[in-house]
Amino acid sequence: MRQSFLGGTRVGAGLAAAGFVLAVTFGATARDQGWSPLEAIVASVLIFSGSAQFALLAAGGAALPAVAAALLINGRFLPMGLAVGPSLSGGRIRRALQGQAVVDGSWVAAHLGGGRFDRWRMFGATAVQWPAWVAGTAVGVLTAPSPHLVETLGLDVVFPAFFLALLLGEVRGRRPLTAAGLGAAVAAGLLWWVPAGIALVGATAGALIGLTGRSEEVTA
Structure with missing residues:
Protein backbone atom coordinates (compact mmCIF):
# COMPACT_ATOMS: atom_id res chain seq x y z
CA MET A 1 0.00 0.00 0.00
CA ASP A 156 -5.42 28.65 -21.05
CA VAL A 157 -4.20 25.69 -23.11
CA VAL A 158 -2.22 23.86 -20.43
CA PHE A 159 -4.98 21.47 -19.38
CA PRO A 160 -6.25 20.64 -22.89
CA ALA A 161 -2.65 19.75 -23.79
CA PHE A 162 -2.38 17.69 -20.61
CA PHE A 163 -5.48 15.67 -21.42
CA LEU A 164 -4.24 15.14 -24.97
CA ALA A 165 -1.07 13.64 -23.52
CA LEU A 166 -3.15 11.31 -21.34
CA LEU A 167 -5.21 10.27 -24.34
CA LEU A 168 -2.13 9.49 -26.43
CA GLY A 169 -0.89 7.25 -23.65
CA GLU A 170 -4.16 5.29 -23.60
CA VAL A 171 -4.89 4.78 -27.32
CA ARG A 172 -2.48 1.92 -27.82
CA GLY A 173 -4.21 -0.71 -29.88
CA ARG A 174 -7.05 -0.85 -32.34
CA ARG A 175 -9.96 -0.88 -29.89
CA PRO A 176 -8.89 2.14 -27.75
CA LEU A 177 -8.09 4.11 -30.91
CA THR A 178 -11.50 3.29 -32.37
CA ALA A 179 -13.22 4.30 -29.11
CA ALA A 180 -11.32 7.61 -28.99
CA GLY A 181 -12.15 8.32 -32.63
CA LEU A 182 -15.83 7.58 -32.11
CA GLY A 183 -15.96 9.80 -29.03
CA ALA A 184 -14.27 12.67 -30.89
CA ALA A 185 -16.63 12.31 -33.86
CA VAL A 186 -19.74 12.29 -31.64
CA ALA A 187 -18.54 15.36 -29.70
CA ALA A 188 -17.66 17.27 -32.87
CA GLY A 189 -21.03 16.51 -34.41
CA LEU A 190 -23.01 17.45 -31.31
CA LEU A 191 -21.22 20.79 -31.00
CA TRP A 192 -23.23 22.03 -34.01
CA TRP A 193 -26.49 21.73 -32.05
CA VAL A 194 -25.85 21.49 -28.31
CA PRO A 195 -23.64 23.18 -25.68
CA ALA A 196 -20.14 21.87 -25.06
CA GLY A 197 -21.14 20.16 -21.80
CA ILE A 198 -23.75 17.98 -23.51
CA ALA A 199 -21.35 17.24 -26.37
CA LEU A 200 -18.76 16.08 -23.84
CA VAL A 201 -21.22 13.69 -22.22
CA GLY A 202 -22.28 12.43 -25.64
CA ALA A 203 -18.66 11.66 -26.45
CA THR A 204 -18.74 8.88 -23.88
CA ALA A 205 -20.56 6.86 -26.56
CA GLY A 206 -17.05 5.86 -27.59
CA ALA A 207 -16.92 3.69 -24.47
CA LEU A 208 -19.54 1.41 -26.06
CA ILE A 209 -16.63 -0.10 -27.98
CA GLY A 210 -15.46 -1.49 -24.65
CA LEU A 211 -18.82 -3.18 -24.06
CA THR A 212 -18.50 -4.87 -27.42
CA GLY A 213 -15.10 -6.19 -26.45
CA ARG A 214 -16.39 -7.44 -23.09
CA SER A 215 -19.25 -9.35 -24.75
CA GLU A 216 -16.81 -10.97 -27.15
CA GLU A 217 -14.60 -12.07 -24.23
CA VAL A 218 -17.58 -13.56 -22.37
CA THR A 219 -18.72 -15.44 -25.48
CA ALA A 220 -15.22 -16.82 -25.99
Whole structure:
Protein backbone atom coordinates (compact mmCIF):
# COMPACT_ATOMS: atom_id res chain seq x y z
CA MET A 1 0.00 0.00 0.00
CA ARG A 2 2.81 2.39 0.90
CA GLN A 3 4.62 1.79 -2.38
CA SER A 4 1.43 2.26 -4.37
CA PHE A 5 0.57 5.46 -2.51
CA LEU A 6 4.07 6.90 -3.01
CA GLY A 7 3.97 5.88 -6.67
CA GLY A 8 0.70 7.76 -6.96
CA THR A 9 2.20 10.88 -5.39
CA ARG A 10 5.02 10.82 -7.94
CA VAL A 11 2.53 10.62 -10.79
CA GLY A 12 0.33 13.18 -9.08
CA ALA A 13 3.19 15.66 -8.83
CA GLY A 14 3.19 16.13 -12.59
CA LEU A 15 -0.59 16.32 -12.69
CA ALA A 16 -0.55 18.79 -9.81
CA ALA A 17 1.86 21.08 -11.67
CA ALA A 18 -0.53 21.27 -14.63
CA GLY A 19 -3.49 21.66 -12.29
CA PHE A 20 -1.82 24.48 -10.39
CA VAL A 21 -1.35 26.49 -13.57
CA LEU A 22 -4.95 25.94 -14.64
CA ALA A 23 -6.16 26.84 -11.15
CA VAL A 24 -4.31 30.15 -11.39
CA THR A 25 -6.25 30.80 -14.60
CA PHE A 26 -9.52 29.90 -12.90
CA GLY A 27 -8.80 32.17 -9.95
CA ALA A 28 -7.85 35.08 -12.19
CA THR A 29 -10.92 34.63 -14.38
CA ALA A 30 -13.21 34.32 -11.38
CA ARG A 31 -11.83 37.54 -9.92
CA ASP A 32 -12.27 39.27 -13.30
CA GLN A 33 -15.94 38.21 -13.29
CA GLY A 34 -16.52 39.67 -9.85
CA TRP A 35 -16.08 36.64 -7.60
CA SER A 36 -14.62 37.33 -4.18
CA PRO A 37 -11.40 35.51 -3.18
CA LEU A 38 -13.37 33.49 -0.62
CA GLU A 39 -15.95 32.37 -3.19
CA ALA A 40 -13.31 31.22 -5.65
CA ILE A 41 -11.23 29.38 -3.07
CA VAL A 42 -14.24 27.66 -1.48
CA ALA A 43 -15.37 26.56 -4.95
CA SER A 44 -12.00 24.89 -5.52
CA VAL A 45 -12.01 23.29 -2.06
CA LEU A 46 -15.48 21.78 -2.47
CA ILE A 47 -15.82 21.17 -6.22
CA PHE A 48 -12.22 20.36 -7.20
CA SER A 49 -13.08 20.08 -10.89
CA GLY A 50 -11.63 22.40 -13.49
CA SER A 51 -14.27 21.59 -16.10
CA ALA A 52 -17.18 22.16 -13.71
CA GLN A 53 -15.70 25.34 -12.26
CA PHE A 54 -15.03 26.87 -15.67
CA ALA A 55 -18.59 25.92 -16.63
CA LEU A 56 -19.77 28.00 -13.67
CA LEU A 57 -17.77 30.93 -15.01
CA ALA A 58 -19.09 30.45 -18.53
CA ALA A 59 -22.67 30.65 -17.28
CA GLY A 60 -22.08 34.29 -16.39
CA GLY A 61 -23.72 34.20 -12.97
CA ALA A 62 -26.97 32.50 -13.98
CA ALA A 63 -27.47 29.84 -11.31
CA LEU A 64 -29.60 27.27 -13.19
CA PRO A 65 -27.50 27.14 -16.39
CA ALA A 66 -24.33 27.07 -14.30
CA VAL A 67 -25.46 24.08 -12.23
CA ALA A 68 -26.83 22.28 -15.30
CA ALA A 69 -23.59 22.74 -17.23
CA ALA A 70 -21.48 21.58 -14.29
CA LEU A 71 -23.64 18.48 -13.81
CA LEU A 72 -23.48 17.61 -17.50
CA ILE A 73 -19.73 18.01 -17.70
CA ASN A 74 -19.14 16.05 -14.52
CA GLY A 75 -21.45 13.30 -15.73
CA ARG A 76 -18.29 11.44 -16.80
CA PHE A 77 -17.58 10.67 -13.14
CA LEU A 78 -20.58 8.31 -13.01
CA PRO A 79 -19.11 5.65 -15.34
CA MET A 80 -15.64 6.31 -13.91
CA GLY A 81 -16.93 5.69 -10.38
CA LEU A 82 -18.76 2.54 -11.44
CA ALA A 83 -15.58 1.26 -13.06
CA VAL A 84 -13.39 1.84 -10.01
CA GLY A 85 -16.03 0.71 -7.50
CA PRO A 86 -15.07 -2.99 -7.37
CA SER A 87 -11.48 -1.99 -6.52
CA LEU A 88 -12.52 -0.03 -3.41
CA SER A 89 -12.95 -1.60 0.02
CA GLY A 90 -15.22 -1.36 3.07
CA GLY A 91 -18.87 -0.52 3.52
CA ARG A 92 -20.95 2.04 1.65
CA ILE A 93 -19.78 5.08 3.59
CA ARG A 94 -16.12 4.11 3.41
CA ARG A 95 -16.36 3.38 -0.32
CA ALA A 96 -18.15 6.68 -0.89
CA LEU A 97 -15.36 8.53 0.87
CA GLN A 98 -12.73 6.68 -1.14
CA GLY A 99 -14.65 7.58 -4.29
CA GLN A 100 -13.91 11.27 -3.68
CA ALA A 101 -10.40 10.53 -4.95
CA VAL A 102 -11.78 9.78 -8.42
CA VAL A 103 -10.49 12.61 -10.60
CA ASP A 104 -9.43 12.31 -14.22
CA GLY A 105 -5.66 12.08 -13.88
CA SER A 106 -5.72 9.88 -10.78
CA TRP A 107 -8.27 7.52 -12.34
CA VAL A 108 -6.06 7.04 -15.41
CA ALA A 109 -2.92 6.63 -13.30
CA ALA A 110 -4.59 3.94 -11.18
CA HIS A 111 -5.86 1.90 -14.11
CA LEU A 112 -4.21 -1.52 -14.25
CA GLY A 113 -6.13 -2.86 -17.22
CA GLY A 114 -8.86 -5.45 -17.37
CA GLY A 115 -11.22 -3.33 -15.28
CA ARG A 116 -8.85 -3.31 -12.31
CA PHE A 117 -7.59 -0.22 -10.41
CA ASP A 118 -4.92 0.36 -7.78
CA ARG A 119 -6.88 2.41 -5.24
CA TRP A 120 -3.82 3.40 -3.21
CA ARG A 121 -2.11 4.76 -6.29
CA MET A 122 -5.25 6.76 -7.01
CA PHE A 123 -5.33 8.07 -3.42
CA GLY A 124 -1.69 9.17 -3.67
CA ALA A 125 -2.18 10.97 -6.97
CA THR A 126 -5.23 12.87 -5.71
CA ALA A 127 -3.59 13.73 -2.37
CA VAL A 128 -1.03 15.82 -4.28
CA GLN A 129 -3.39 17.38 -6.79
CA TRP A 130 -6.07 18.74 -4.45
CA PRO A 131 -3.84 21.12 -2.44
CA ALA A 132 -2.14 22.26 -5.66
CA TRP A 133 -5.53 23.09 -7.16
CA VAL A 134 -6.62 25.06 -4.11
CA ALA A 135 -3.26 26.86 -3.86
CA GLY A 136 -3.32 27.77 -7.55
CA THR A 137 -6.81 29.20 -7.19
CA ALA A 138 -5.66 31.30 -4.23
CA VAL A 139 -2.69 32.64 -6.21
CA GLY A 140 -4.88 33.47 -9.20
CA VAL A 141 -7.69 35.15 -7.29
CA LEU A 142 -5.37 37.13 -4.99
CA THR A 143 -2.85 38.28 -7.61
CA ALA A 144 -5.44 38.51 -10.41
CA PRO A 145 -3.14 38.39 -13.48
CA SER A 146 -4.74 40.02 -16.51
CA PRO A 147 -6.50 37.87 -19.14
CA HIS A 148 -3.95 39.18 -21.66
CA LEU A 149 -1.09 37.77 -19.57
CA VAL A 150 -2.89 34.44 -19.22
CA GLU A 151 -3.23 34.17 -23.01
CA THR A 152 0.34 35.35 -23.62
CA LEU A 153 1.78 32.68 -21.33
CA GLY A 154 -0.50 30.05 -22.80
CA LEU A 155 -2.02 29.15 -19.43
CA ASP A 156 -5.42 28.65 -21.05
CA VAL A 157 -4.20 25.69 -23.11
CA VAL A 158 -2.22 23.86 -20.43
CA PHE A 159 -4.98 21.47 -19.38
CA PRO A 160 -6.25 20.64 -22.89
CA ALA A 161 -2.65 19.75 -23.79
CA PHE A 162 -2.38 17.69 -20.61
CA PHE A 163 -5.48 15.67 -21.42
CA LEU A 164 -4.24 15.14 -24.97
CA ALA A 165 -1.07 13.64 -23.52
CA LEU A 166 -3.15 11.31 -21.34
CA LEU A 167 -5.21 10.27 -24.34
CA LEU A 168 -2.13 9.49 -26.43
CA GLY A 169 -0.89 7.25 -23.65
CA GLU A 170 -4.16 5.29 -23.60
CA VAL A 171 -4.89 4.78 -27.32
CA ARG A 172 -2.48 1.92 -27.82
CA GLY A 173 -4.21 -0.71 -29.88
CA ARG A 174 -7.05 -0.85 -32.34
CA ARG A 175 -9.96 -0.88 -29.89
CA PRO A 176 -8.89 2.14 -27.75
CA LEU A 177 -8.09 4.11 -30.91
CA THR A 178 -11.50 3.29 -32.37
CA ALA A 179 -13.22 4.30 -29.11
CA ALA A 180 -11.32 7.61 -28.99
CA GLY A 181 -12.15 8.32 -32.63
CA LEU A 182 -15.83 7.58 -32.11
CA GLY A 183 -15.96 9.80 -29.03
CA ALA A 184 -14.27 12.67 -30.89
CA ALA A 185 -16.63 12.31 -33.86
CA VAL A 186 -19.74 12.29 -31.64
CA ALA A 187 -18.54 15.36 -29.70
CA ALA A 188 -17.66 17.27 -32.87
CA GLY A 189 -21.03 16.51 -34.41
CA LEU A 190 -23.01 17.45 -31.31
CA LEU A 191 -21.22 20.79 -31.00
CA TRP A 192 -23.23 22.03 -34.01
CA TRP A 193 -26.49 21.73 -32.05
CA VAL A 194 -25.85 21.49 -28.31
CA PRO A 195 -23.64 23.18 -25.68
CA ALA A 196 -20.14 21.87 -25.06
CA GLY A 197 -21.14 20.16 -21.80
CA ILE A 198 -23.75 17.98 -23.51
CA ALA A 199 -21.35 17.24 -26.37
CA LEU A 200 -18.76 16.08 -23.84
CA VAL A 201 -21.22 13.69 -22.22
CA GLY A 202 -22.28 12.43 -25.64
CA ALA A 203 -18.66 11.66 -26.45
CA THR A 204 -18.74 8.88 -23.88
CA ALA A 205 -20.56 6.86 -26.56
CA GLY A 206 -17.05 5.86 -27.59
CA ALA A 207 -16.92 3.69 -24.47
CA LEU A 208 -19.54 1.41 -26.06
CA ILE A 209 -16.63 -0.10 -27.98
CA GLY A 210 -15.46 -1.49 -24.65
CA LEU A 211 -18.82 -3.18 -24.06
CA THR A 212 -18.50 -4.87 -27.42
CA GLY A 213 -15.10 -6.19 -26.45
CA ARG A 214 -16.39 -7.44 -23.09
CA SER A 215 -19.25 -9.35 -24.75
CA GLU A 216 -16.81 -10.97 -27.15
CA GLU A 217 -14.60 -12.07 -24.23
CA VAL A 218 -17.58 -13.56 -22.37
CA THR A 219 -18.72 -15.44 -25.48
CA ALA A 220 -15.22 -16.82 -25.99
